Amino acid sequence: MTGSRAETAYARAITAFSTPTLDLLHGRFAPFVVASLTLLFNADRASVAVADAHAELAEVLDELRAAGYDEDDRRLPSGSGRDVCRNWVRLGWLIQQIDDDIEVYRLSAHAVAALEISGRTGGGRTRVSNSRVRTLLDAVEHLSVSAEVDPVRRLSRLQAERDVIDAEIARIQDSGRAEPADDEELLEEAENVLHLARELPADFTRVAESLRAMQRDVVAHLRRDERPTSEVLREYLQRAQDVMQSTPEGRAFAGALRLIGDPERIDALTEQLRGLLDQPFARMLDGTQRAELDAIARRMELGVEEVLAAQRRASHVITGQVKTHDPLRDRQIDDLLRDVIAGLHGWSGPAAVVDPVRSMPLADLGHLRQTTSDIRPPRAPAPLTDADDVDFLDHDTRAWGGPRYAELEEYVAGLGAQFDLAEAFRAVPDAARRPVDLLGLLEIAHRNGLTDGDGISTVEALRPDGTTRRFAFGAVIARSTKEDADE
Structure with missing residues (x-):
């Protein structure tokens, strides 16, 4: 029994470490990868043009190599910025796509999760705080109330909550002042808020990636022409609905969308965050924590925008595929691409010899005409009109x-x-x-x-x-x- 439990736990661990998330954190160049991705991407820069990313990463490599970080144990990868980025795409840490006719890189959900783990681990203390425990207890209480089917018990709990609120209102009315919590407790609350906010980007990115995966599946099914187009589209619509309802990431997105859909709510959130940064306890936060707290509303907006953009792109690609779907032509293109890829694989070996193209092939024009029609006009042109017979429009025209x-x-x-x-x-x-x-x-x-x-x-x-x-x-x-x- 013990061996079975150990084997099960070990198998789960192997599966976890085989994911790109832990592969990034456990890899040989993990500190460099985390530092570089943190420099390239932030809350206000969700995507980076491919050319810009290559240039910026090359600068990072040059600076670290000049500082001597590449001398001892090969802590930096070899190659140019372009080579490193292409390798990260292959490993599943970056996503390469087209946005507004520009080729860009985006962080994958695995990379976002890895950066969140790294930031939470190296960003300061992790403790069992009053705020963290209260958040858990409140969540359990809310879940219990929501699942309660006995009306008497539910009314009793609601009455208890109202009694607590009425007592607080009476205390403030009698004393004429509100007693805030001490700075240490407020700091715990702020750290808990930051902990919760760091989990949102990965959820949004997972939703966007699931939409992109559905887009690829639908296009593949349409190109294979194995099922009717209407059946494939119905399945896509059902899967899109399931993503928003049956997964934690989809529910998080749906909740954020309801929040962003109310301008007053998001404006109130922004004002609340700015007001918190003006409080005395906010001075106990470091610069990174203050920036993260101020960017929470913007981070939520960018996450929702990323998902909606993925949804629009998927609809656009699928619509275009349906309109231009030609099974015969698609098969010809697939065959051509396979031949090209096979040819490139044949050239990729170290001993491969490629014959240069010394001349372009000649076009087969067939039989050209050997005679042409008479280019002379059928009659002589009419004589020019005598200048004395020309009638000008007016005197001013003739003057010029x-x-x-x-x-x-x-x-x-x-x-x-x-x-x-x-x-x-x-x-x-x-x-x-x-x-x-x-x-x-x-x-x-x-x-x-x-x-x-x-x-x-x-x-x-x-x-x-x-x-x-x-x-x-x-x-x-x-x-x-x-x-x-x-x-």
């Missing part, structure tokens, strides 16, 4: 248009055989003395023939809006007509 060639050519024809281009432009009417008209005059002079003069000429052009602009160019002597240039 190109050079007035007709007016400039008529003007140049009356200037004689030769003329100085700058002097000629200065005498042009204001309507044709725009910057573009200067270019038009230069074009006409170049067409008829011109010679370079001495010095630099400057002219002032007038825009249609009344603004002016000065131009400088080498002096030009132009001919008025092309016939003169040919003589």
